[in-house]
Amino acid sequence: MERRAFLRIGSLAAASALAAPAVHAQQRQFAGVTLRMNGYGGTYDRTLTDHVLKPLEERTGLKVIVTASNSAADVVRLISNSGRPHLDLLMTDSPLMPDLVRANVIEAFGTAEVPNTARLLPGLREFGEHGAPFSLATIIPVFNSDTVRTPLTRYSDIARPDLRGKVVTFGTNLGPALLALLALAEENGGSVTNIAPGLRVLSAARPNIVSLASSTVQELQLLRQGEAQAGLFWDGRALELRKSGTPIQTVVPETGVYSIATYMNVVRDGRNKEAALAVVSQLLSDEGMLGLPSTLRYAPTTDVALGEYAPEVLFNSPERVALKKPVDWVALMTQRSALIEEMNKVLQG
Amino acid sequence: MSAVPIDVESRPGARLLLLLPALALLLLFLVVPMFSVFRTSFFPGTSSMGATGFTLSQYARFFSSTLYNSVLLETVAYGIIVSVGCIVLGFPVGYSLARMPPAKRRLRMILIIVPLTLSLVVVVFGWMVLLGRQGLLNNLLLALGLIEAPRQLLFNRAAVLVVLIQQFLPFMILSIMNVVLQIDPVLEHASTSLRATRLTTFRKVVVPLAAPGIVSGFTLVFVMTVSAFVTPRLIGGARTQMLGGLIFDEVLTTMNWPFGAAMSFILLAVGLGVLALVNMLVVRRITRGLHVR
Structure with missing residues (x-):
């Protein structure tokens, strides 16, 4: 190695060694x-x-x-x-x-x-x-393909007469319950300022609803144990169920989906x-x-x-991202106290 | 040098001094927060943040709603049914434990206390597994040929009552046992020697003397039942609501603290009212003519 090259490499190595703590820091x-x-x-x-x-x-x-x-x-x-x-x-x-x-x-x-x-x-x-x-995380209709013969195609299908005593959905204490209510409303001509159509569907679904899950884990368990065979649930969790052997099918409604x-x-x-x-x-x-x-x-x-x-x-x-419906959370959550009360009234009968 | 006992009877100052730490604790961590919640219940609107003013609108909203009135009635009904159920099931156990030799009693006491050490959520999920469509009970009934297909045993009022009674039964047993331990068995023997039947002895001697234990057990179980919300939520299904759950929703989900606070105080007032009524009607009747402390 030439003297000049040796000096260049040597000085570079020394500089690197000196700078290392500063770079590391x-x-x-x-x-x-x-x-x-x-x-x-x-x-x-x-x-x-x-x-x-x-x-x-x-x-x-x-x-x-x-x-x-x-x-x-x-x-x-x-x-x-x-x-x-x-x-x-x-x-x-x-x-x-x-x-x-x-x-x-x-x-x-x-x-x-x-x-x-x-x-x-x-x-x-x-x-x-x-x-x-x-x-x-998206709320979608789900059903057990072993026990529900006609697939669900939209959110409002939870009120179908053939699903009596088979439906589970989110507890009214959970945020997703309000989103699901909005989905039911908008699917039937309502909006965030006109939730009444959603409440009507919920009322029709009342005999079908076997339980309102107070947590995601509870809903997961109800669908896994066969206590419920259809309902509204998270897309990711439904997939988790399917992968673990429960025949839960998910549906992407053509009119749009609601995500949190x-x-x-x-x-x-x-x-x-x-x-x-x-x-x-x-x-x-x-x-x-x-x-x-x-x-x-x-x-x-x-x-x-x-x-x-x-x-x-x-x-x-x-195309799928375009299906995501925009949600005015401020408008929805401003009404939450009244909406939860209305949902409880409908479900209590 | 021997210690001289303090005569608290003749020195009221000493008595107050002994009570002071507990009173200070209660004042700081119970009375002050409760007063704050009570004040919140009179705020107008749906938020307590920066709220001022005084209104009865939260209370008016509660009493003008059929939903809240029916849930309140249902909650009180659950409280009474669960408490009476615990008395019926707990009295024989508490009585028999009290009449056992201490060594035998100790082992059985452990069996009664152990369920209390388990998390409530674990207990409730255990019941869900037991009563589920693929649960032990359905499988047993199917195996015995009593049913042809699994039945829906969860998500109804009966399931909620069964689980609540199971949860709170130990409190009733312990309350009754502690009082029965103080009743001298000689009194029962005296009653029998005076030709009273077992039923008469039970009715006229044991029950009146055990009344304080029954009442304290009733109070404990009633209070815990009316404020329950995990069990009704997980076991009760869509149509079983209790006020504790609605209060939880108002505070943590909708964050409407003024209304949540109003509901809490309504539940507290109604609960105290029911307990006072029970005390007045039942205990006085049972213990009439007796010197029961």
Whole structure:
């Protein structure tokens, strides 16, 4: 080796060695930072940990402690303890977002803070710059093909006379119940400001409804055990049932489908806003986006390529995405108290 | 040097001092929050955030709705039926336990207390597995040829009552047992020696003397039943509603805290009213002429 080349290589190696700690420190910019986040439990949390939190920790040193809980209770806690949050990141669904925005307990952010938000599909960010939607769960009609001979084709089919004592749907205490009611209303000429047609279908479905599930797990169990043979359920969970051997078929109504987006929110006055935004950014990256489709088949919210998961994900093409009905959550949730009362009246008879 | 016992009877100050920690705890963590909830129930509108003013509209909304009135009545009915069911099933067990030698009683007490250590959700899901279409009971009935196809045993009022009675029975047994332990068996022997039949002894001696235990058991079971919401939700199906569930919905789902607070206080008032009535009508009649503490 020539003397000149030796000197060049030697000085480069020395410079690299000297710069390494600085580069490492820059990469692990959140070393020592620990954030608190709520979880949905089970597979959902494991997926987020594997596809979002672990890779981020390896790169930046950021630790996120996930505690499975009831997100509605977390929302109540955040609102009642404004300024002293018990979480730094809050995962919650569309129905609860209007309350969070109104109470001013979550931060707004745009493409400047999280560039990946530019990749979100049009119309999916339903609350301006509040929260990042990262997964879509869709309510669809389902039926057991062993016991229900005529397939369901639309939401209102839960009122079909041949389904007496066979239907399960969401408990009135759950956000999806309101969305299902809106679906029943819009399918029959109603709207978010005219829910009456939906209540009429619910009234007709009353003899059919064997139970109102108070949780997703309960509905899953009722369909698995054969206590119910038809109903309205989450697309991903129905697929989970089918894969585990229960002959549950899913239906995509031609007139459109109703989805709830799950949002990741950066809580105001949290421990470290920059670190929380890094979690959101990782969540909206291709690696983060493909997590839930890979395990629960819930649809992603960005332009990420689905690849091998495409056949089993409901929103797997622009045509399917076009089927997603827009929902005015603020208008729907403003009426929730009255609507839940009406639903209870109808179901109580 | 021997310790001198404090004579709390003659020193009211000492008595107050002993009560003070518990009173302070109750005041801070029960009375103050309850007062806050009570105040919330008089806020107008659907949110307590930044709310001001005073209105009875939340109470008016409750009492003008047939839904809430019927659910309230149903809730009280569940409370009474479950409490009476627990008395009927719990009295013989509590009585027999009290009359057992302590060593034998201890083992049986463990059996009674163990179910209380299980999570309510686990117990309810256990019942769902037991009563389901593919559950143990349906399979048994099918095997015995008593039914030809699985029956719907879940999601009705009877199922809710059975599960609630199972959940709260230990409280009744323990209440009755503790009081019967204080009744001297000599009184029963005296009654028998005076030619009273077993039924008369039971009716005129045992039940009146055990009345405080029955009432405290009734109170516990009634209060826990009217505030139950997990069991009715999971076992009751679409048409079984209890007020606890509706309060839960108002607070956590619709976040209408003023209405939720009003419903809570209506349930509290009605519950206390029913208990006062039971105390007045039943206990006084049973214990008339007796010196029962």
